[in-house]
Amino acid sequence: MLLYHSIKIALVGLKTNKTRSALTILGIVIGVTAIIMVVSLGQGAKDLILGQIEGLGARVIGIIPGRQPKGPTDILATLTASLKERDLAALGRKENVPHAADIMPVVFGSETASYEGETYRPTIFGGSELMADIYDSYPERGRGITADDVRGSADVVVLGQTVAEKLSPDRDLLGERIKIKGRNFLVIGILAKKGGASFINFDEMALMPYTTAQNYIFGIKYFNRIIVRADSEANVAVTVEDVKATLRELHGITDPDKDDFGIETQADLLKTVGTVLSTLTVFLAMVAAISLVVGGVGIMNIMLVSVTDRTREIGLRKALGATNRNILTQFLLEAIILTGIGGIVGILFGAGLSFAVSLVINNVFGLAWIFTFPIGAALLGIAISTIVGLIFGLYPARKASYMSPIDALRHE
């Protein structure tokens, strides 16, 4: 007897028991749907987050003050006042860092802002006139911070959408004066709405010259970051080395392990965040895969009932000349075809739901979420569900094949 005939018999068997077949595969469908959704949404989230990190610009290098922790007990890492004006000056000299196109110091922290009785606590972000270009944060209305504002420690502020709305739900704040830490600031610009999950959330920020923030808001002489932008992507690595060399010389550091600063590049961040997200996705997919095993137990359960139910059929087939192997093959194929179909249906469901979710995220939350169909996970889903069918179908199929034709025919 050819395999093709066995498949045909199995298919007929499944077709004549449609409801049962459909119920049997439900567990597999749900399991595979879960896997596909987890992987697809995981991939979407990863693409989105990595996309936002990439949005920072491949040429951007962040210098972080303080020794970077090498382990969980590395307390010295908390020393954060190591980046100062002289570092800025040294990094700005062409002979030190020849490929640095732009350099901007950054200070930030939370502070309460108020306007006519309304208060809100935005993130104060102090930078230079380069801020708008580096972070693509041009004001929607009004103007941005200028070099003159920085030089003169001007009391000006550019507000993010959320900050502006919270402080004054009805009135346009452009040109008004708001109070931050008891000091009056002129609102010179309002940022465009960026969306809730940007990597740096400008909606929640109040931008001002770093000089103003240092002198009047935080009262500090150091920077929280120095941002260096290389003149090309190819020169990022060289620039990182130049920055390190410059700062080490300036700070008198000979042992790289004792650096009192850290370097952050987009590539590093992409790698770290990407790894975390991938690990998370794999973990969740594995949890979903466990549900496939549960689905397999369901299959075995229903196949056993099916074997008992179809005792007469088995007996008849044997009386008509089916061998034990024929019967075994038939029931095993039924299980495998069932789980295979369950896998395919699960992939379609999973892809469909993931697509629906991506539409919702796109339209409701306004994020640039890209739907991806995880081909690897789909193949894996089909493979696992088929193997589940094989494993959990074997016992019922063997039971069927060992039935004696006459016991089977007598069965009422």
Added chain:
Amino acid sequence: MSLMEIRNLTKSYDEGEVSTLVLRGLDFKIEKGEFVAVMGPSGSGKSTLLHILGLLERQSGGEYFFGGKQTGEYSEDEIAKVRNKKLGFIFQSFNLLPRTTVLENVKLPLLYSAVMEELWDGLARQAIEAVGLSHRVDFEPSQLSGGEKQRVAIARALVNNPEVIFADEPTGNLDSKSGEVVMEIIQKLHNEMGHTVILITHETYTAEYAERIIRLRDGMIESDTNVLNRRAGKLFQK
């Protein structure tokens, strides 16, 4: 050489400690082309005898030669092959696959045979025609009357052109009119196509379609006689 021969055949069923002897040493021969009815009251062992002769179960003692070969020498797979190629079964309760057309039901034995698939349809239709059900090929069992169902079962038994057809109380679930039609078809198959037929029944009326009657009582042969006034089929003689 007889087609079938049994020597001192016994069969017992063990249910825990208790052993029930169902067949207590039977001897007979059945020649190719015979039409034999096995009669007896319920519990006489006639069904068990048919199951053993039909290679559906094995005897406990004694010998059974089929086509000159000791059936004890057959492996499970060989027995399946013999059942498929040389034996046809008709059961009291029809045993048709539900929600499956007449044509597919009749094809069933071919699925397990070495017959090429191209021939299946033709063979099945031919067998269906032989039982006069050509107008029902695409019907499902639930749409057929009891008599028609049994005729489908006969067609299924025929489709492999077996040497022996076993009929286990084929009229047991039928009204007398349908029963008569079924018996006449079986007789016609025997007369015109030369199939050996072994019929199990407890009705003398039905048994008299055969040429020879073996009567069982309590697992032993009570009598083995030829039928003098054989009931002649008048089917298709309108």
